[in-house]
Amino acid sequence: xxxxxxRRRIPxxxxxxTRQPARLAVALAGIAFAGILMFMQLGFRDxxxxxSVTVHKLFDADLVLMSPRTMSSIGMAGFxxxxxxxxxxxxxxxxTTPVHWNLMLWRNPETRRTRSILTIGFxxxxxxxSDPSLAAKAHVLNQQGRVLFDERSRPEFGPxxxxxxxxxxxxxEVAGKRVRxxxxxxxxxxxxxxxxxxxxxETFLRLMPNTPPGSIExxxxxxRNGSDPLQVAERLRRMLPDDVSVYTKQGFEEFEKNYWRxxxxxxxxxxxxxxxxxxxxxxxxxxxxxxxxxxxxxEYATLMAMGYRLINLLGxxxxxxxxxxxxxxxxxxxxxxxxxxxxxxxxxxxxxxxNERSLLVFVLILAMCMGSAAMAxxxxxxxxxxxxx
Amino acid sequence: xxxxxxATTPRPVAPEPSVQLRGLNHWYGSGSNRRQVIQGxxxxxxxxxxxxLTGPSGCGKTTLLTLVGALRQVMExxxxxxxxxxxxxxxxxxxxxxxxIGMIFQGHNLLRCLSAEQNVQMGADLLPDLGYRARRDxxxxxxxxxxxxxxxxxxxxxxxxxxxxxxAIARALAAQPRLLLADEPTAALDSRTGREVxxxxxxxxxxxxxxxxxxxHDPRILDIADRVVRMEDGQLIDGxxxxxxxxxxxxxxxxxxSAEG
Numbered sequence: 001x002x003x004x005x006x007r008r009r010i011p012x013x014x015x016x017x018t019r020q021p022a023r024l025a026v027a028l029a030g031i032a033f034a035g036i037l038m039f040m041q042l043g044f045r046d047x048x049x050x051x052s053v054t055v056h057k058l059f060d061a062d063l064v065l066m067s068p069r070t071m072s073s074i075g076m077a078g079f080x081x082x083x084x085x086x087x088x089x090x091x092x093x094x095x096t097t098p099v100h101w102n103l104m105l106w107r108n109p110e111t112r113r114t115r116s117i118l119t120i121g122f123x124x125x126x127x128x129x130s131d132p133s134l135a136a137k138a139h140v141l142n143q144q145g146r147v148l149f150d151e152r153s154r155p156e157f158g159p160x161x162x163x164x165x166x167x168x169x170x171x172x173e174v175a176g177k178r179v180r181x182x183x184x185x186x187x188x189x190x191x192x193x194x195x196x197x198x199x200x201x202e203t204f205l206r207l208m209p210n211t212p213p214g215s216i217e218x219x220x221x222x223x224r225n226g227s228d229p230l231q232v233a234e235r236l237r238r239m240l241p242d243d244v245s246v247y248t249k250q251g252f253e254e255f256e257k258n259y260w261r262x263x264x265x266x267x268x269x270x271x272x273x274x275x276x277x278x279x280x281x282x283x284x285x286x287x288x289x290x291x292x293x294x295x296x297x298x299e300y301a302t303l304m305a306m307g308y309r310l311i312n313l314l315g316x317x318x319x320x321x322x323x324x325x326x327x328x329x330x331x332x333x334x335x336x337x338x339x340x341x342x343x344x345x346x347x348x349x350x351x352x353x354x355n356e357r358s359l360l361v362f363v364l365i366l367a368m369c370m371g372s373a374a375m376a377x378x379x380x381x382x383x384x385x386x387x388x389x
Numbered sequence: 390x391x392x393x394x395x396a397t398t399p400r401p402v403a404p405e406p407s408v409q410l411r412g413l414n415h416w417y418g419s420g421s422n423r424r425q426v427i428q429g430x431x432x433x434x435x436x437x438x439x440x441x442l443t444g445p446s447g448c449g450k451t452t453l454l455t456l457v458g459a460l461r462q463v464m465e466x467x468x469x470x471x472x473x474x475x476x477x478x479x480x481x482x483x484x485x486x487x488x489x490i491g492m493i494f495q496g497h498n499l500l501r502c503l504s505a506e507q508n509v510q511m512g513a514d515l516l517p518d519l520g521y522r523a524r525r526d527x528x529x530x531x532x533x534x535x536x537x538x539x540x541x542x543x544x545x546x547x548x549x550x551x552x553x554x555x556x557a558i559a560r561a562l563a564a565q566p567r568l569l570l571a572d573e574p575t576a577a578l579d580s581r582t583g584r585e586v587x588x589x590x591x592x593x594x595x596x597x598x599x600x601x602x603x604x605x606h607d608p609r610i611l612d613i614a615d616r617v618v619r620m621e622d623g624q625l626i627d628g629x630x631x632x633x634x635x636x637x638x639x640x641x642x643x644x645x646x647s648a649e650g
Contacts, residue, residue, distance in 0.1 A: 008521050009514055010507050012500075019502035302498040305460060306564065307488030307515050385487075386460040 013319035016296060027288040031328025031365060032335065034281025038274045038361050039336035039353075043343070045270030047351035052191035052260045053253040054350065055118065060130045061097070062229045063236065064252040065219030068245045072259035073118070074192040076101045078215035079244045087219075087236055092227035097126040099218035100204045100211065103193065107173040108158040115156050118193035119147075119174065121204025127222070128198075137183045141200040146182035147174070152348065153195025160184075175207045189348060191260055219244075274364075281368040285324060289376035293317060297383050305385035314377050321373030325366045332365070333358060405472050407568050407600035408434040408457055413466035415452055415623075426452045428623040430466070436567070436598035439591060439613055441605050444620035450604045451572060453620070457602060458490055458570050459483035471567065488515050491566030491599075493574045497553040499545040505532060505556045506541040512563035531559035534589060536582070550577040558586055562593060569593065571603040575610055587613045 017024050052073070065084065069077035084096040100121030105114040122128045124138040140146055149170075151161035161184055163170050170181040179199070187196045205211055223232055229248045236246045247255060261267045293300070300313050333353070340351045415427035426449040434440050442450050455461045456468055456475070460483075463476040473486055491512075499508045509528035516524065532538060535555040545553055554577045561569060569590065575583035587610040593599045603614075611617060619627035 010503065010510055012503075012511075015502040015507075296500075298498060299500045302494070302500070303511070304484070305458070305487060305492055305494075306512060306560075307484060307486075307490075309484055386455045 013316050013323060016292065016316070017320055017323055023288065023292075027285065027324055028328045028331065030284030030288070031281055031324055031369070032331040034277045034284065034368065035329055035332025035361055035365050036335050036339065037277030037280065038364055039332060039357070040339060040343075041270045041273035041277060042357055042360065043336070043340055043351045043353075044349070045267060045274075046354075046357065047343070047349040048191060048266055048270075049257045049260055050350045051189070053256050054188040054190040055120070055193075055196060056253045056256055058129045058131065058187060059220055059249070060127045060222065061220035061249055061252075062223040062227070063221040063233050064247045064249060065221065065240075065244050066247065066252070066255075067217070068242065070217070070245075072192065072263075073101070073190070073256055074103060076217040078212055078217055079219075081214050081216045081219075083240055083244045084216075084219045084221070086240060087221055090232060090235060090239070092223050092232045092235075094222045094224045095127070096222070097122060097128055097220040098201070098216040099128070099220060100201060100208070101217035102204075102208055102211075104175040104207060105173075106157055106195065106197070108156065109160075109163075109170065109172040110158045113156075115194065117153070117157065117174070117195045117197055118190070119204060119207065120196065120198050121201045122198070124200050128220070134185060134198075137185065138198075140182040141198065141203070143182070144200070144203055144206065145177075145179050146199070146203065147179045148183045148185045148198040149181045150187040150189075150196035150198075151184040152186050152188045154189055157195045177207055179203070179207070188350070278364055278368055281365065282372050285321070285369050285372035286375055288324070289317065289320060289373050290379060292320065293376050293379045297379070300380060301383040301385045301387060304383055310380065313380055313383070317373050317377050317380065318370065321369040322366070325362075325369035328369070329362050329365050332361070336361075406433045406469075407436050407438075407471060408432065408602065409467070409469040410457070411467040411469075413453075413456065413463070413468060415449075415456060415461075415464050426623050427456070430623075430625055432618065432625060434568075434600045434602060436600055437594050438615045439594050439601040439603070441603050441611060441614040441617045442620060443605060443617060448620045449623040450620055454570050454572060454602065454604060457568075458492055459486045488564065489567045491561035491564055491569040493554075493558050493561045493569070493571035495572040495576065497545070497550075497557045499553055499556055499560075501545055504542045504544055505537060505548065505552075508545070508556055509559045509563050512560040515564045528559070528563055531563045532556070534562075535559045535586065551579060551582055554578055555582065555586065558589070562589070565597070567597075567599055569599055569601045569603075571601070571605075573604055573606065575605065575607045580609060583607065583609060 056073070065079065065087070067077035067079040081098050084098055087093050087096060102119055103116045104119045106117035107114050120128075124141040128134065128138070137148055141148065149160050149164070153160075158172070160170055160181055164181055164184055171178060173179070174197070185198060189195060199207070223229060233246045233248055240246065303313060304310065337353050340353055343349055343351045410430050410432040413427055413430040414425065416423050416425045418424055430453065442453065444450050452461070456463060457470060459470065459475055459478075466476070468475040470486060471489060473482060475483065500511065503511065506525070506528050509531055510524055513519065513524040513527045519527070529538070529541060532541060535558055537552060537555055537559070540548060540552060545556070548556065554574065558574060571590070574590070575586060578586060590601055590603070591613045594601050617627070618625055
């Protein structure tokens with residue numbers, strides 16, 4: 001440490017940058033703007049993809065069985081329910097829950113308009129979600145024709161939650177059949193569904209009478225404590241026939257996200273938006289650093305005349321780029337947090353600041369500043385020490 | 390104060406001349422636009438020698454300084470500085486050599502974002518084997534030596550022209566050069582300060598065997614010179630290696646004449 005203090009030099013890069021506070025402020029505003037643009041675009045992209053697994057994340061499962069024919073949550077195919085019985089043979093399996101999953105038409109009881117709602121059917125006595133509060137509500141589903149409505153569903157489904165809280169009897173049609181709202185749950189809309197409802201397996205089959213007997217769309221598997229989901233998944237894959245696929249919980253979520261990534265332009269559009277932010281930032285930083293180097297060219301030439309190496313001066317410009325990156329990133333991160341909260345409030349999209357995105361945007365800003373600094377360094381070649389005499 | 394600074398790093402007497410120019414030619418442009426600015430210059434400057442270079446504007450003095458200072462490529466002839474032949478030398482060799490050469494520019498060329506102390510420390514930072522505190526203390530010592538101990542933290546735009554020039558001089562000296570090249574170092578100074586500065590340079594030359602080549606039109610300082618070299622149209626007409634006997638008595642006369650004129 002003492003060696004470092006002995007070797008340290010005058011912080012020339014910092015002093016050059018701060019000599020003109022107004023210019024520095026403009027530079028930082030530009031970098032922060034580019035950073036915010038990247039945060040927002042990447043946040044929207046990831047938020048939309050995360051939204052596609054809003055319900056997936058809630059399941060109480062370590063492993064999930066699905067049909068290999070399933071493409072996504074909006075097109076679930078069925079597989080034989082007895083596969084869940086087979087997996088119980090594995091000593092690591094603690095329990096299973098068969099789940100029906102399909103989109104049905106919900107009629108808004110106020111406007112009489114219909115809209116697709118994700119309907120999840122399960123045995124009310126089986127664990128479904130990690131949230132224990134649901135188990136307390138599930139018993140109301142034992143009565144046929146009862147549903148639990150997701151109060152976070154979009155308002156197009158009608159004022160269900162407020163009516164229910166007022167004590168009104170809320171009845172409507174689902175798939176052309178009468179159902180009554182027996183309670184509220186809080187799940188949240190996803191990419192494929194603007195609203196959700198839970199019902200018993202029995203009610204589900206009444207609403208969807210064409211469901212093949214013994215067929216389910218999802219099989220939730222819970223493992224004993226200490227079991228390795230990856231190893232158990234591998235064992236089950238070897239054990240089960242080809243009419244079913246085994247996923248870890250994370251793999252199940254990724255499967256859904258990948259569908260939206262690959263089948264929609266969302267990823268491309270928002271990544272392009274982030275790239276535009278990157279390019280705008282590059283232009284801003286380059287302009288700032290180029291004019292900074294140009295303004296200080298006689299001083300750089302003086303330093304060269306004194307015996308400073310070109311590499312020393314390049315280092316000064318590089319440090320200026322690094323300082324701009326760090327100083328520009330901080331306000332971008334803070335503003336990003338605020339804007340994410342605004343987006344969450346306005347759209348209910350799960351847009352949160354996470355470490356990966358924080359790091360990614362910092363690396364992009366750093367690359368932006370260092371790349372621009374590298375281009376601005378070419379101007380240093382014009383610094384002719386002979387011209388200063 | 391000055392004596393303590395000059396005594397800090399005594400140098401052994403170098404066995405070779407600090408500067409040796411032989412048949413030096415230099416020109417700008419090419420073809421019909423070619424303009425010869427240095428013509429067949431021969432000049433030797435020994436360690437500890439103070440040489441003043443005079444002559445009318447545009448006669449090639451500054452170009453000569455830049456060639457000796459390893460700031461330009463030598464076109465024709467030989468320039469040896471501390472034994473290193475600059476003709477054909479690499480950029481790295483010239484850059485390394487410049488660390489041994491102190492340069493005082495007519496336009497100060499102080500770094501605008503640095504205080505007087507920091508500007509001088511930029512010179513001291515070139516010294517190897519000196520810690521941060523030692524370099525900073527050295528910078529303060531040199532600023533004290535040029536009478537600016539009360540202006541350490543001032544930025545260049547808060548200093549007068551003469552004060553800037555003194556900071557530039559302190560910066561050049563803080564790097565403990567073996568050769569000092571100065572372009573009109575006293576032009577912006579009043580007579581008292583100018584005298585102090587040239588005495589400082591003279592002391593540097595005497596105590597540290599630092600060779601000094603100074604372009605000047607200031608007749609008040611001619612007496613410090615061991616030799617005055619006069620240049621016209623790119624040629625040395627007085628005081629070159631052919632006229633080593635141009636001595637101090639003649640310098641005094643020249644100074645008197647200039648002062649009277």
